[in-house]
Amino acid sequence: MTMNITDDGSTATTSCGAPSAAVALFRSLGDPARLAILRRLAEGEARVTDLVSCVGLAQSTVSAHLACLRDCGLITSRPQGRATMHALARPELMDLLASAEQLLAATGEAVDLCPTYGTHPQEPTR
Template identity: 80%
Template sequence: MAMNDGEAATVVTSPCGAPSAAVALFRSLGDPARLAILRRLADGEARVTDLVACVGLAQSTVSAHLSCLRDCGLITSRPQGRATLHALAHPELLDLLASAEQLLAATGEAVDLCPTYGTHPAPAAAEEPAR
């Protein structure tokens, strides 16, 4: 939906009350490659070849992630000669990432140990020996 200056955005919520735009934002930030791309763009504009070298993925994969980030309005792209330079669209994103790092520092390993989303799920309970 296109908006004019001064027009308020309509917030659509899911059945449980979470704003669907927030869900989409966090999903876009939830992919490790997209997060790495955004972290690199926090240092300044970059070409696809710069990002490929940074994240170690194929050019087509990086381009697909850039397309997602651009569609979400998180990055901008501008041509420069034969290349395209990509940049963060909103400096507020850096504040969000910094806040996330502070929250992760405060929670310690709890998020990483989350059995649903963590990278190191808690071990399964030991089975009792059969009698």
Template identity: 80%
Template sequence: MAAAALFRSLGDPSRLAILLRLAEGEARVVDLVAAVGLAQSTVSAHLACLRDCGLVDSRPEGRSSRYFLARAELLDLFKSAEGLLAATGEAVALCPTYGTAATDEDS
């Protein structure tokens, strides 16, 4: 199912952090590295994944590229997710299967 693949791509904390940073505006890889605190190679790999999924795109700028959200609908999705999280309180974070406690135990 395509929706499952979309949410799986958004479910990775690193990819989500990159997308949320790009929701603020275009960025170079070096900017994303600074924003999300990951190695350049890791950020580049996540960007390649997100580009393959059609969620980000880039344009050349000098010797580097500027990345941006390829779909404005992502902004609506993020806004809807914030509203849903606000409405559910801490229930999602406390979920025994998918919440932060479950994620912390998996680490």
């Protein structure tokens, strides 16, 4: 996932005026596996195999999520022997997630029941 930067270095905007970089950031955070990976990396560096056991996904899937997070500048990777160690690039990301948790504590049910993005209660079957 890449962020849209114009030729002059400014951030591009969407048709509604939202900064494209903000849209890309929140899309990168919009996957449960990527959030789980970020939470694990907040505890310290980890190898792909550590993350596979943490999120319970295939190694190739975890690697794809790591590539997305790396492309967004949210994590870094460095070789260590035959492995690659991954870490948070921006610790303030955890502040953003903590703020999101506070917002969800205040609006959680409304967000969860949102007909566009939340979960939908099951209709009773007849």
